[in-house]
Amino acid sequence: MPLRVTFLGTSGAIPTTERNPSGIFVAREGDELLFDAGEGTQRQMMRFGTGFSVSQVFVTHLHGDHVLGLPGLLQTMDFNEREAPIAIHTPHGTRRQLKGLVNALDNRPSFPVRINEIGDGDVAYRADEYEVRAFETDHDTRSVGYALVEDDRKGRFDRERAEELGVPVGPKFSKLHEGDPVELEDGTVVEPEQVVGDPRPGRTIxxxxxxxxxxxxxEAADEPDLLIHDATFAEDRAERAAQTAHSTASQAAEIANRAGATRLALIHLSSRYAGSTGDHLEQARAVFDGEACVPDDGDTIEIPYPDSDD
Structure with missing residues (x-):
């Protein structure tokens, strides 16, 4: 089942000619999710071919480089005669401000827009087979991060063992895989655990x-397949990072290590590094044991299952 991340905007507060403000698009088997929407997000969605069928928007905080793209995006959806509702999740205490932004210039989308306040530990969105949870972050305003966590998958079905036990090929295989025992013609009962392996983990972003x-x-990450972390500054501006409630690349890498992440994407790069991101990558790789990258706008990452032969 495909799980794809598209980086719509990887710049810090000030955009550059190469990097748009914050925006992360996630596609999972027909579900399309947007995390933050800096100015110009709708153009990035057109540029990189994601389309506008987003059903859920997850806002980390209300600084302009994370939300100023919302009014234009919603207006474009309206012009395209959207009818499907959209939900926007935002930190506790920010609903009124976000509603004002959505309705800027007296714009009133013709489709339903639901604004949902969430806080640390809340499940912002529950879907079939996964959920998006909010967790506390440390910024200079009300803010949260988000973890997309898939449910565990069924264990592998051991067809050879099932046949050895006398289970006929057919519906009884499916029943066992679903977790139900089956009775054979001779009265023998075969239990699911005899032919189904342990549950297999899903993926986490x-x-x-x-x-x-x-x-x-x-705590929120817990061995994620991909950690997308603030890396506004390199180590030459570590003091500035602390003052402005941001992180450096090596700090992000240390968090990734401690969380047991498989991959780390460094984003929200200050415009002072517009000419080069080599220091970010070098500093992260000196700390992080996994695969680190500094994605450009438009880059995509496919997230395989941990048992990637599936």
Missing amino acids: VYTGDTRPTGATI
Whole structure:
């Protein structure tokens, strides 16, 4: 089942000619989710071919580089005669401000827009086979990060063992795989655990938004397949990172290590690094044991299952 991340915007507060403000698009088997929407997000969605069928928007905080793209995006959806509702999730205490932004210039979308306040530990969105959870971050305003966590999958079905036990090929295989025992013609009962392996983990994507390095991210992440972490500054501006409630690349890498992440994507890069991101990558790789990258706008990452032969 495909799980794809498209980086719509990887810049810090000030956009550059190469990087748009924050925006992360996630597609999972027909579900399309948007995390933050800096100015120009709708153009990035057109540019990189994601389309506008987003059903859920997850806002980390209400700084302009994370939300100023919402009015234009919703207006474009309206012009395209959208009828499907959309939900926007935002930190506790920010609903009124976000509603004002959505209705800027007296714009009233013709489709339903639901604004949902969430906080640390809340399940912002529950879907079939996965959920999106909010977790606490450490920024200079009300803020959260988000973890997309898939449910465990069924264990592998051992067809050879089932046949050895006398289970006929057919519906009884499916019944066992669903967790129900079956009775054979001779009265023998075969239990699911005799032919089905242990549950297999799903995939996890964690997006911090803007934050200082914090243990809350480690707790929320718990061995994510992809950690998308604030890396606004390189180590030459570590003091500035602390003052402005951001992280450096090496700090993000340390969090990734402690969380047991497989991959780390460094985003929200300050415009002062517009000419080069080599220091970010070098500093992260010196700390992080997994695969680190500094994605450009438009880059995509496919997230395989941990048992990637599936």
